[in-house]
Amino acid sequence: MINVLFSARPALWDEYAAPLQDAFAQAGLTVSLSREHAPEDVDYIVFAPNGPVKDFTPYARTRLVMGLWAGVETIVGNKTLTQPLARMVDPALTQGMVEWVVGHTLRHHLGMDAHIAGQDGVWRNTVYPPLAQDRSVTVLGLGALGAACGSALAQLGFAVTGWSRSPKQIAGLRCLSGDDGLSRALDGAEIVILLLPLTPKTENTLDAARLALLAPGAYVLNPGRGGLIDDDALIAALASGHVAGATLDTFRTEPLPADHPYWAHPAVVVTPHIASTTRAASASQVIAENVRRVEAGDAPLNLVDRAAGY
Structure with missing residues (x-):
């Protein structure tokens, strides 16, 4: 079982839960998706800056943090984030x-x-x-x-x-x-x-x-x-x-x-920051593909260069 933590505001859970489950199933992954996994049990984190996770230190088992947004400026400087970070390219x-x-x-x-x-x-x-x-x-x-x-x-x-x-x-x-x-x-x-x-x-x-x-x-x-x-x-x-x-x-x-x-x-x-937004259906496919890749031993897509900041 692969444990995926969804760390974003509650309204996004309602939007993403079903598409993510569908995308994981289509990718042949057996996933437990939750907002409440204990840190020591988390394999992957789906992340938005408005979510509850601010300190990544307890997530020692986590193999990849996957942002829901294209921009990563609010997280890339987080000193507790030592896990690989992928930005959203959707x-x-x-x-x-x-x-x-x-x-x-x-x-x-x-x-x-x-x-x-x-x-x-x-x-x-x-x-x-x-x-x-x-x-x-x-x-x-x-x-x-x-x-x-x-x-x-x-x-x-x-x-x-x-x-x-x-x-x-x-x-x-x-x-x-x-x-x-x-x-x-x-x-x-x-x-x-x-x-x-x-x-x-x-x-x-x-x-x-x-x-x-x-x-x-x-x-x-x-x-x-x-x-x-x-x-x-x-x-x-x-x-x-x-x-x-x-x-x-x-x-x-x-x-x-x-x-x-x-x-x-x-x-x-x-215009009120609506030039483009992440759509749950397509973004879920991107997230599932990255989990599949890491589980297969391949490099994840869209990794962030910490030194460059993007």
């Missing part, structure tokens, strides 16, 4: 992110906001968008989510530049890396999409100096992590008009406080 999560990014990129590219807001009898036909091939889009972060979003935009014809800390090669994208590559990726970009993990090295990636590199009238999309943007610098760039607008899905404090300037800013659209 096809449905990726697809949801692609749909949000493509939708809001097209919204800005086509200038849809002006027409939606301007239903006042004025025939505004003097401004029209360029073709996608003439619009420069930069995706910061070329992990599973960034690569998928960049590829989807390239397939629509956009001129996409992708940036990552280490070199990548992705068909259809101009791929840059390193500090010099970051400046080149941002230079003249008309739409910037942030899909980096949040680490000490990526915090405030879009600061005043880097925002200044963007094309005048650029747009910023942040479905990644709130700490990737220097909020004061972005608000200043919006005030000057250098940045024409921002669509933001993630924030340093969530829910975003009601008195935060972003709520009332006419050039900012706030």
Whole structure:
């Protein structure tokens, strides 16, 4: 019998219990899934930061901790976590992110906001968008989510530049890396999409100096992590008009406080961290596959590099 501890808030248990049991059965695993296994009996932990497990020291038998979310910044620095940690890379999560990014990129590219807001009898036909091939889009972060979003935009014809800390090669994208590559990726970009993990090295990636590199009238999309943007610098760039607008899905404090300037800013659209989410049915398949792999003596998928922070 394999003992799997589900450590997340109670509402997620109701959502995940049945899909996880089905996925384990389909993988040929005999599993006892519970929220109440004694630490010394736990073989695997399904983990969310809002769950009860904070100290992993008692879980000496545990072979793998599997996060339910793509981001691991809230757990990767936990000194008690010495067990291997896997982050969630879920096809449905990726697809949801692609749909949000493509939708809001097209919204800005086509200038849809002006027409939606301007239903006042004025025939505004003097401004029209360029073709996608003439619009420069930069995706910061070329992990599973960034690569998928960049590829989807390239397939629509956009001129996409992708940036990552280490070199990548992705068909259809101009791929840059390193500090010099970051400046080149941002230079003249008309739409910037942030899909980096949040680490000490990526915090405030879009600061005043880097925002200044963007094309005048650029747009910023942040479905990644709130700490990737220097909020004061972005608000200043919006005030000057250098940045024409921002669509933001993630924030340093969530829910975003009601008195935060972003709520009332006419050039900012706030979405409540819904760019994509983990779906129980598909995520359960990912979790079951990782348990199957470890039980078979194979390396788990999507292991986190503790030194890199993702």
